[in-house]
Amino acid sequence: MFPRWSEDSTPPFVQNQCELMAREGWEVTVLAPHSSGAAFRETVAGVQVRRYPYAFPFALEKLCYEGGMLINLQARPWTKLLLPLMYIAQLLALLLICLRAKPDLLHSHSLLPQGLSACWVARLLGIPHVTTSHGNDVFGLKQTGGMGRLKRSVIRDADAITVNSSATQAAVVALGAAAEKVHLIPAVANVGVVQTEIVERIGAKYGQGPKVLFVGRFIEEKGVLDLLRAFSKMNEQVEDLQCLFVGDGVLREEMETLARDLKIESSVHFVGWRPGEEIASWMAAADVLVVPSWREAQGLVVVEAMSVATPVIASRVGGLPDLVIDRETGRLFEAEDVSSLADLLVNAFINRSESECMAQAAQARVEAYYSPDAVARQTEDLYQRFLKH
Structure with a gap:
């Protein structure tokens, strides 16, 4: 959910939030999956971006972007074969970057697979972990079976959960989240200037x-x-x-x-x-x-x-x-x-x-x-709760 390059069709709401926090003085590093043609390392508006490869040749990296993982899995069933490769690559890349950078906080976007990776690394290294459900993970994935168990484990282990609407909040609570752990903080829209x-x-x-x-x-x-x-x-x-x-x-x-x-x-x-x-x-x-x-x-x-x-x-x-x-x-x-x-x-x-x-x-x-300033205040207040402990 992080754009691969300028003018990418990937919605930039995660990028917007990261740039907001960087402007507020936070040092932000983003870990995202690589895609053919994207840079492995770059700095965007003060945000350090690191992209991990999960398939070779890179032209095979078709699991993410271009509409999102769920749409790609439906349109290209063969990409299911990439799921274990992507998860292992993500987990190892996250562990390595945390060992090097020693972050004060992990913030994962989507319960699966990012939230699951972050739960493992946060528990191993003792780092506070905030996870965000943007909706697709609770509305677009099965609530039962193995998928449901994995989502509930993320909800149980995360220190806090943010959601973008009352509908997502209700869905997360229905999955078993403690109400006091769930915080409604909207995603950051492109509130631009009219030209x-x-x-x-x-x-x-x-x-x-x-x-x-x-x-x-x-x-x-x-x-x-x-x-x-x-x-x-x-x-x-x-x-x-x-x-x-x-x-x-x-x-x-x-x-x-x-x-x-x-x-x-x-x-x-x-x-x-x-x-x-x-x-x-x-x-x-x-x-x-x-x-x-x-x-x-x-x-x-x-x-x-x-x-x-x-x-x-x-x-x-x-x-x-x-x-x-x-x-x-x-x-x-x-x-x-x-x-x-x-x-x-x-x-x-x-x-x-x-x-x-x-x-x-x-x-x-x-x-x-819903303005960027309002979202920044809410996000920073949540982050500060964990840095005080």
């Missing part, structure tokens, strides 16, 4: 009419096909309406085909991935961000939209209701309910003043609870 020239360029290319925006991976659980179907239902009701898809993924061709079948291809635009520093400008150029996910642990794109006061319509799943309080900071609909989504989109353009008021309230909520 006027980019907003103007978007307007020049896609017109000055109203715009619906989606940002993320084109996979089934993100609800991208539902958005296309909803857009087709309300497209004729709003003049010059455009739908922009920023991102990419395995459903790209299916989405293009569906847009043609629905006869909305002239109003639907597939933009591709954009650099992280541009996303705030795309949000600002849009009239509404839609997050139609079937499953979403937190929903960082919601934070990004709210930070620039762009109205949000999202499905009522996972951690999204933490951010989108219906009729207060945005609008919610039941996942996969295409008709309700279409109605909410129409209403967003008819009642613009209502949408703008909710967007202003959302911006204030983000500043108070």
Whole structure:
């Protein structure tokens, strides 16, 4: 979950948190799996990054990145053979780096496999260990059998567990975590600066009419096909309406085909991935961000939209209701309910003043609870608890 290079499509929320802590004066070293073309050692914004190889030739390192381990395991079943190699390489690399650097604290991201490796090394060397569940490890992996036992062992042995939403918190507690060990600290979104020239360029290319925006991976659980179907239902009701898809993924061709079948291809635009520093400008150029996910642990794109006061319509799943309080900071609909989504989109353009008021309230909520400064304070407070002992 740590980007391999600049402008990588890997979400940078772990990198954002590491850079935040480095700015606060912490000495941060990141250990991440290697990928063909990535540097083995580098320093990024004051963060030392070390990447361990787990397959040779390096072109075989296809288990991580490009959508994440779970997606890669489904798309490339042969990568299951790399799991034991990766875990052994990770464990040995972590042990070696801890013996050399003697860190004051270990922070693992995801219960498996990182949390398991960190538990072993933390116990062996007597280092405090904080682990973070970003949601995929509890929602995307089996809770029973060997996988469930491993997750519960990490939860039991870690000194503290951080989660990114109330939904993830409930799932971790259901796995057996003691409530006092679980801390809700949101992941760090790309709260960027709006660049006027980019907003103007978007307007020049896609017109000055109203715009619906989606940002993320084109996979089934993100609800991208539902958005296309909803857009087709309300497209004729709003003049010059455009739908922009920023991102990419395995459903790209299916989405293009569906847009043609629905006869909305002239109003639907597939933009591709954009650099992280541009996303705030795309949000600002849009009239509404839609997050139609079937499953979403937190929903960082919601934070990004709210930070620039762009109205949000999202499905009522996972951690999204933490951010989108219906009729207060945005609008919610039941996942996969295409008709309700279409109605909410129409209403967003008819009642613009209502949408703008909710967007202003959302911006204030983000500043108070989800801004980089707010997350840095919470993370540092947690770290300091263990350094005092």
